Amino acid sequence: MRTHVLVPSLLLLGSLSLTAACSSGSDGSSGVAGADARHGSAATPSPVRSIDPSKIEDLRIVSDSSEQSSCPFAASYPDVPGAEAMTAAMKKDVEERLSGFRSDTCGGGSDSPEGRELNISHQFLVASGDVLGVRLTTLDHAAAGSGLSSRTYWYDGQAGAYRTALGLVAGNSREAFLAALKDRLKGREGVDTAALDDTFSDPASRTTVLDDMAFTADGGLRVTFDRGDVGVPAAGAYTVVLSRGTVTPWLSAFGRRVQRQTVTPSRSLDLGATHTSTPTAAAPTASGDDDTDCKKVTCIAVTFDDGPAAPETATLLTYLAQYRARATFFTVGQNVAAHPDLVRAEARAGHEVGNHSWNHPDLTKLTSEQITYQLSRTSAAIKAATGEAPTLFRPPYGAVNAQVKAATTLSPVLWDVDTEDWKYPDADKVAQTVIAKARRNSVVLMHDIHPTSVAAVPQILRTLTARGYHFVTVSHLRATL
Numbered sequence: 001m002r003t004h005v006l007v008p009s010l011l012l013l014g015s016l017s018l019t020a021a022c023s024s025g026s027d028g029s030s031g032v033a034g035a036d037a038r039h040g041s042a043a044t045p046s047p048v049r050s051i052d053p054s055k056i057e058d059l060r061i062v063s064d065s066s067e068q069s070s071c072p073f074a075a076s077y078p079d080v081p082g083a084e085a086m087t088a089a090m091k092k093d094v095e096e097r098l099s100g101f102r103s104d105t106c107g108g109g110s111d112s113p114e115g116r117e118l119n120i121s122h123q124f125l126v127a128s129g130d131v132l133g134v135r136l137t138t139l140d141h142a143a144a145g146s147g148l149s150s151r152t153y154w155y156d157g158q159a160g161a162y163r164t165a166l167g168l169v170a171g172n173s174r175e176a177f178l179a180a181l182k183d184r185l186k187g188r189e190g191v192d193t194a195a196l197d198d199t200f201s202d203p204a205s206r207t208t209v210l211d212d213m214a215f216t217a218d219g220g221l222r223v224t225f226d227r228g229d230v231g232v233p234a235a236g237a238y239t240v241v242l243s244r245g246t247v248t249p250w251l252s253a254f255g256r257r258v259q260r261q262t263v264t265p266s267r268s269l270d271l272g273a274t275h276t277s278t279p280t281a282a283a284p285t286a287s288g289d290d291d292t293d294c295k296k297v298t299c300i301a302v303t304f305d306d307g308p309a310a311p312e313t314a315t316l317l318t319y320l321a322q323y324r325a326r327a328t329f330f331t332v333g334q335n336v337a338a339h340p341d342l343v344r345a346e347a348r349a350g351h352e353v354g355n356h357s358w359n360h361p362d363l364t365k366l367t368s369e370q371i372t373y374q375l376s377r378t379s380a381a382i383k384a385a386t387g388e389a390p391t392l393f394r395p396p397y398g399a400v401n402a403q404v405k406a407a408t409t410l411s412p413v414l415w416d417v418d419t420e421d422w423k424y425p426d427a428d429k430v431a432q433t434v435i436a437k438a439r440r441n442s443v444v445l446m447h448d449i450h451p452t453s454v455a456a457v458p459q460i461l462r463t464l465t466a467r468g469y470h471f472v473t474v475s476h477l478r479a480t481l
Contacts, residue, residue, distance in 0.1 A: 049217050049262055051124035053338040056080060057275045060310050061122075061338050062091070063449045064098065065360055066422045067305060069397045071106035073098065074306075074360035075120035076334065082271025083132050083155040085162035090136060090153055094120055097138060117141045121334065121359040125214045128265035130157030130272075131258045133214060139361075148237070149226045151211045156254045157271040165213040166206065168221070168255035177250045178206070181223060181240055190235020199230060215262040219244030290326055290350065292470045294480040298440045299470050301477045302460070303328045303415065304448040305356055305394060308335055308342035316454045317342075317349055323461040325471035327351050329448065330394040330413070333358035333378030340385035347386040352473035355379050355393035355410055364399045371407035379410070392474060413474050415445040419456075422447060427455035434460045438469065441477060 053059055058081045065074035075098055077090040101118040118140050125133035132155040140147040154163040169177050178200045185191050199205045212224040225231075225238045244259075251259060292299060307313045308331060320327055329346050331353060336343050346353050357363065357374040366374065375393055383389040393410040400412050417437045421430045430453055434444055446453050461471065472480075 049126075049265060051127050053078070053124055053127070054340050056124075056127055056269055056338075058273070058310075059338055061335050062094075063306055063309060063332070063335065064422070065306050065396075065447070065449075066106075067397055067418070067445060067447075068420075069362075069399055071102070072116075072362055072397045072399075073101055073105075073118040074396065075118070076332075076359070077120070077122050077136060078124070078134055078338075080127075080132055080155075080269075080271065080273075081275065082157065082273030083162075085160075086132065086134070086153050086155040089162055090134065093136065093151070097140075101140070115141055117362050117365070119359065119361055125152065126258055126262050126265075127269045128261040129257070130270060131155065131254070131261050132157070132269065132271065133258060135212065135214065150224060152214055154254075154258065155271065156257075158257070159254070160272070163254060164207065164211065166210050168213055168252060168258060169250055170252040170255070173250035174206075177247075180242060180246065184240045184242075185230055185238065188231070188235075188238065190231035191238070192231065196230055215259050216241065217263065219248070219259050219263045221247040221259075290472060290476050292472050292476065292480070294441065294470070294472065294477055297470050298468050299472050299477055299480070300438055300440070300442050300444065300464065301328060301472055301474045302434075302444045302446060303330060303354075303394070303413070303474060304446050304453075305330045306332050306335070306360070307448040308339045308346070309449040310339055310342065312451055312454045313339070313342045313448045314345070316448050316457060317345055317351075319454070319457045319461065320351070320471075321349060322458075323465055323471070325461055325465075326473050326476070327471065328354055328392070328413075328474040330354040330356035330392075331378070331382065332356050332360055333374075333381050336378065336381040336385060340381070343382060343385040347388070352392070352475055353382055353386055353388075353390055354413065354474070355382065355390045357393075357396055360396045362397055362399045363395050363404045364401050368403055368407040371404055375408045375410060413443065415443045417442050417444040419444065419446050419453070421450055421453040421456070425450060425452040427452045428459070430456035431459040431463075435463050438464055441481065443474060443477070 060079040061076055062079050063076040066072065075094050077094055079087045097118065097120060105116050120136055120138045123135045123137065125135055133152060135150055135152045137148070137150045152165045154165065154167060156163050182196055182200060185196060186193050199209055209225055209229040210223065214222055216222055221242045223240045223242070227233055227237045230238060248256070248259065304316065304327060307329060329351055331343060343353055355375055355378045358378050361374065363371050363374065379389050391411060392413050393408065394413050395404060398414050405412065417434060419430045419433045424430065430446070438444070448454060
């Protein structure tokens with residue numbers, strides 16, 4: 001049986017990884033309120049700056065996911081040129097989480113936890129001047145309580161070094177900083193004062209619990225404590241916001257630069273990396289509407305989930321153009337925000353762009369409002385990129401029920417040929433799976449975030465075209481049957 005206890009946390013996972021909309025109001029009040037309720041803040045939250053990830057040159061979003069309900073996971077983190085040390089830290093943490101999840105859940109044994117889902121999403125906090133900040137938010141349904149945790153990662157371009165959250169505070173000011181945090185935490189329901197003193201007095205514990213700090217748009221410092229870090233687990237998580245005037249004297253030189261770039265961002269991010277000038281998407285424009293009659297010829301709809309991804313999606317568009325094949329891309333909203341140029345290229349080449357939620361949660365575990373939030377925000381990002389809103393959505397893991405259908409006007413699309421390309425990074429195996437299982441009017445599931453999946457496409461197109469197959473979009477297939 002699926003559990004619905006963690007529904008609020010799933011919306012928060014979306015809202016925490018979304019900074020881009022929070023300051024502009026497009027996030028929706030439910031997302032912001034959910035975030036504050038989770039952190040025990042009674043006051044109106046300080047606003048955060050919106051970050052447009054598409055402005056970061058040569059940005060790559062590293063993604064991994066499955067579409068199987070027996071092994072539901074999705075993870076993403078950014079790889080920004082010049083910040084390799086920070087990327088390595090995020091990669092290490094994400095891969096450790098995924099490895100443990102796959103070992104415990106995806107083996108298919110009788111001991112696999114029921115209802116478990118792992119979701120790791122990212123949020124840009126600062127991408128300006130010579131500083132970069134990212135928050136990774138993890139939701140693990142098998143963990144105690146909400147299963148929600150977050151951590152911030154920082155890069156100092158001036159020093160060429162990765163910094164932890166505590167690096168925002170000067171070493172000789174940490175005692176005063178900790179005293180201020182304790183003063184604001186003491187007296188809150190669930191906080192154990194004695195345990196709090198022990199936690200803050202131990203250097204190792206400090207680093208562990210003070211791992212999520214970021215500046216607000218007005219220069220204050222928001223410190224977030226996960227469930228159980230500074231209080232009894234039943235009390236949930238806590239947030240402390242120190243005003244700009246209070247926290248500024250305690251900041252390190254790096255912390256002051258982060259604060260300054262948060263309050264008054266520079267026009268660009270410069271971490272000293274050499275950037276390429278090659279276009280990320282050079283696919284040709286479609287010559288017109290597809291007039292393939294699927295009642296007279298053998299049609300197949302190949303679909304690609306979880307993108308767009310750079311450079312994989314651009315390569316895929318080139319392969320499809322070589323065979324005049326059309327496909328359907330079910331895109332993840334946070335990746336659309338990072339690479340709107342790739343989504344535009346998909347649409348211009350005559351492909352269909354569909355909705356795959358903002359950050360790939362199991363929609364059947366969300367409330368109706370949360371489902372609408374996930375899908376509507378992604379549809380808005382797609383429309384901003386292409387000029388047209390999508391009409392189709394693919395529910396992550398194929399998980400769909402009456403509540404999901406009722407929460408959106410989009411039409412759900414599943415599949416009948418599963419390549420399991422997320423499990424088997426073997427281009428030939430992926431290609432042979434499609435070739436062997438393809439039938440007239442099949443809908444094939446693949447992912448354009450995997451280089452091996454993209455590498456399998458030429459063989460699929462070449463072989464099935466020779467057998468008389470015509471590659472069409474899902475909507476075209478449906479309309480002509």
